[in-house]
Amino acid sequence: MIDHLPVLLVVLPIVGAAVPLVASLYTDRAGWTIALVTMLGHAALAGLLAREVRTGGVLSYAVGGFTIPYGIELVVDGLSLVVVLLISAITLGVLAYARHAGPHENTFYSQLLLLVTGLTGMTVTGDVFNLYVFLEITGLAAYGLVASGREASAAVAALKYLIVGTVGASLYLLGVGYALAATGTLNMADMSEKLAAVGYDSTLVLTAFGLMVGGLTVKVALFPLHTWQPDAYANSPDSVSAFISALVSTVSAYALARLLFSVFTVEFLTAVPAARWALIAVASVSIVAGSALAVSQSSVQRMLAYSSVSQFGLVIAGFTVATPIAVVGATVHLVGHAVMKGGLFAASGIIERETGATTLGGYAGMGSRTPLAAGAFAILALGMVGVPPAIGFVGKWYILVGAIETEMWPVVAVLLASTLLTLAYFARLGERLYFAEPTIREEGAVADGGEAVTDDLRPPPGRDPSNASVSTGMLVVVVVAAVLAVALTAAVPALEQLLTETLPPLLQ
Amino acid sequence: MSADEAPGLYVESTIIMTTVRVVAPFVLTFALFIMFHGADSPGGGFQGGVITGSVVMMLAFAFGIDSTRQWLDVRIVAALASGGVLVFAGIGLGAIALGGQFLQYNVYKPYYYEASKYGIELVELGIGGIVASVAIGLFFLLAAGFGYVTGEGER
Numbered sequence: 001m002i003d004h005l006p007v008l009l010v011v012l013p014i015v016g017a018a019v020p021l022v023a024s025l026y027t028d029r030a031g032w033t034i035a036l037v038t039m040l041g042h043a044a045l046a047g048l049l050a051r052e053v054r055t056g057g058v059l060s061y062a063v064g065g066f067t068i069p070y071g072i073e074l075v076v077d078g079l080s081l082v083v084v085l086l087i088s089a090i091t092l093g094v095l096a097y098a099r100h101a102g103p104h105e106n107t108f109y110s111q112l113l114l115l116v117t118g119l120t121g122m123t124v125t126g127d128v129f130n131l132y133v134f135l136e137i138t139g140l141a142a143y144g145l146v147a148s149g150r151e152a153s154a155a156v157a158a159l160k161y162l163i164v165g166t167v168g169a170s171l172y173l174l175g176v177g178y179a180l181a182a183t184g185t186l187n188m189a190d191m192s193e194k195l196a197a198v199g200y201d202s203t204l205v206l207t208a209f210g211l212m213v214g215g216l217t218v219k220v221a222l223f224p225l226h227t228w229q230p231d232a233y234a235n236s237p238d239s240v241s242a243f244i245s246a247l248v249s250t251v252s253a254y255a256l257a258r259l260l261f262s263v264f265t266v267e268f269l270t271a272v273p274a275a276r277w278a279l280i281a282v283a284s285v286s287i288v289a290g291s292a293l294a295v296s297q298s299s300v301q302r303m304l305a306y307s308s309v310s311q312f313g314l315v316i317a318g319f320t321v322a323t324p325i326a327v328v329g330a331t332v333h334l335v336g337h338a339v340m341k342g343g344l345f346a347a348s349g350i351i352e353r354e355t356g357a358t359t360l361g362g363y364a365g366m367g368s369r370t371p372l373a374a375g376a377f378a379i380l381a382l383g384m385v386g387v388p389p390a391i392g393f394v395g396k397w398y399i400l401v402g403a404i405e406t407e408m409w410p411v412v413a414v415l416l417a418s419t420l421l422t423l424a425y426f427a428r429l430g431e432r433l434y435f436a437e438p439t440i441r442e443e444g445a446v447a448d449g450g451e452a453v454t455d456d457l458r459p460p461p462g463r464d465p466s467n468a469s470v471s472t473g474m475l476v477v478v479v480v481a482a483v484l485a486v487a488l489t490a491a492v493p494a495l496e497q498l499l500t501e502t503l504p505p506l507l508q
Numbered sequence: 509m510s511a512d513e514a515p516g517l518y519v520e521s522t523i524i525m526t527t528v529r530v531v532a533p534f535v536l537t538f539a540l541f542i543m544f545h546g547a548d549s550p551g552g553g554f555q556g557g558v559i560t561g562s563v564v565m566m567l568a569f570a571f572g573i574d575s576t577r578q579w580l581d582v583r584i585v586a587a588l589a590s591g592g593v594l595v596f597a598g599i600g601l602g603a604i605a606l607g608g609q610f611l612q613y614n615v616y617k618p619y620y621y622e623a624s625k626y627g628i629e630l631v632e633l634g635i636g637g638i639v640a641s642v643a644i645g646l647f648f649l650l651a652a653g654f655g656y657v658t659g660e661g662e663r
Contacts (some may be wrong), residue, residue, distance in 0.1 A: 007609075011597050059608075065609040
């Protein structure tokens with residue numbers, strides 16, 4: 001049983017995703033319970049896996065019992081373990097939020113569990129083609145979830161996401177083809193040895209690197225390739241934006257790191273400085289452009305979305321610097337960003353429900369009207385800027401130290417500038433929330449409530465009369481995210497130890 | 509129903525109906541043929557599933573989308589989709605229960621001598637069911653147009 005943990009983590013949500021389909025023949029409200037049971041199982045398995053990796057080190061699993069370089073291998077080391085735990089925790093949080101916030105359809109929970117399958121699969125796989133398969137599962141489930149919003153704009157956003165995302169995945173697949181042509185293998189560990197034997201400066205290897213990394217940067221949404229992301233985040237239902245903003249790009253960034261360290265290895269980055277600098281350049285441009293775009297937004301959710309473009313630039317820069325401390329920093333920021341961004345989207349959803357505010361102007365003076373959600377929002381925003389006790393500070397600090405150690409001064413400059421830029425848009429929000437006169441009148445909210453009651457006779461499809469209300473579960477999720485944003489700092493030493501124990505083979 | 513709303517969308521044609529009636533069994537057989545040959549020759553669940561789905565689309569074009577929707581029980585489609593997943597997972601997890609790895613077909617050998625071959629066949633059939641039901645579900649949903657909410661059944 002214990003040996004089979006990696007594969008069970010992937011199979012469980014697939015089976016869970018199939019059950020709501022049958023259940024919907026009898027009731028349309030069974031999805032949440034099924035998803036909850038599945039995810040509790042997932043969390044238990046992830047917990048067992050954590051114990052196993054901490055005591056036994058890296059875990060490897062041969063699917064189908066085929067000899068390893070030929071069959072599909074699943075590998076769990078410190079880095080993937082952290083991401084698996086993150087997936088489990090965030091999904092449970094999103095379920096608590098979606099219990100009241102909806103969508104309530106069974107199909108929504110089917111797709112959610114399929115997305116969890118894809119994300120977990122991407123995290124535990126040790127095979128570059130298998131990674132592509134799970135990348136596609138993740139992508140398809142995410143497109144469907146974005147489209148589950150009832151507005152037409154959600155459909156447009158999903159279509160855009162579909163087209164751009166498919167191009168990204170296809171680029172990655174093309175890169176896998178080149179890598180296969182160069183090495184004749186798909187297993188990550190095997191491929192990394194054979195790539196070294198082929199020679200890092202061979203055109204095939206360089207092309208494979210460019211295509212695979214390029215494809216994944218589309219999924220991560222780094223600057224010039226981010227166009228799908230703000231629409232997808234801002235137009236989907238709140239539960240979905242919290243979920244995909246916290247996990248989808250995060251796991252893609254993890255896959256990019258896995259590719260850098262387990263397939264191409266740090267020696268490749270050292271041997272081909274052009275590749276390293278190209279990736280650093282993309283990441284740096286992403287940091288600056290993402291922040292600049294975020295500052296210019298008036299819609300809060302779009303601002304949060306562009307903020308992700310910038311923060312993922314930071315994470316990728318950390319991974320590309322590739323010193324142990326920078327990698328720890330990037331991982332910390334990866335996890336921290338997921339918790340904080342998910343929390344911010346959830347909080348913005350609550351603020352919208354309670355006050356109707358969705359824009360920077362609308363947020364004015366809302367701090368007193370939704371004290372809990374606004375307070376959590378402010379804490380999470382400060383954490384994202386990198387104010388010391390929060391996890392956002394630790395991640396940025398470690399990446400910065402790594403960049404200084406390797407004397408990559410342009411990166412250092414960009415990192416420092418990015419903090420200022422992040423402050424620029426989040427400080428503005430904080431100022432509006434607490435120190436500005438309200439622009440939305442209390443009566444407006446009441447009138448909205450009244451309208452909702454009269455609409456009760458014929459509620460629009462998929463939109464509950466409860467749409468304007470906020471449950472305790474939703475508030476708890478946001479508050480827990482805010483607490484975690486600070487409390488996770490205490491877990492950094494343990495994470496650092498875990499990574500240094502399992503990553504040294506990757507970092508020389 | 510949609511035939512009334514959008515006249516000209518469905519035209520009853522003896523030629524098409526007769527042709528489809530003759531061709532459909534062969535296409536379905538071909539789909540199964542493709543699925544069963546996934547293990548040792550080109551083909552498999554994905555291709556076979558799509559062909560199975562195309563049989564239903566063909567019927568819909570010949571006999572009208574709405575009458576086909578009524579004829580085809582939604583329970584069958586849902587059972588195909590989730591049954592396929594459960595067959596796949598069941599075979600995989602059964603191997604674990606017998607002490608092998610996930611999807612390690614040869615642990616079934618003591619119980620059936622050609623377990624490896626037919627294990628793969630069963631998985632292919634499962635995949636075929638999933639693909640077919642999704643193709644059918646998507647077709648009916650697209651045909652229904654925007655704003656049609658089933659409230660139940662496949663997405």
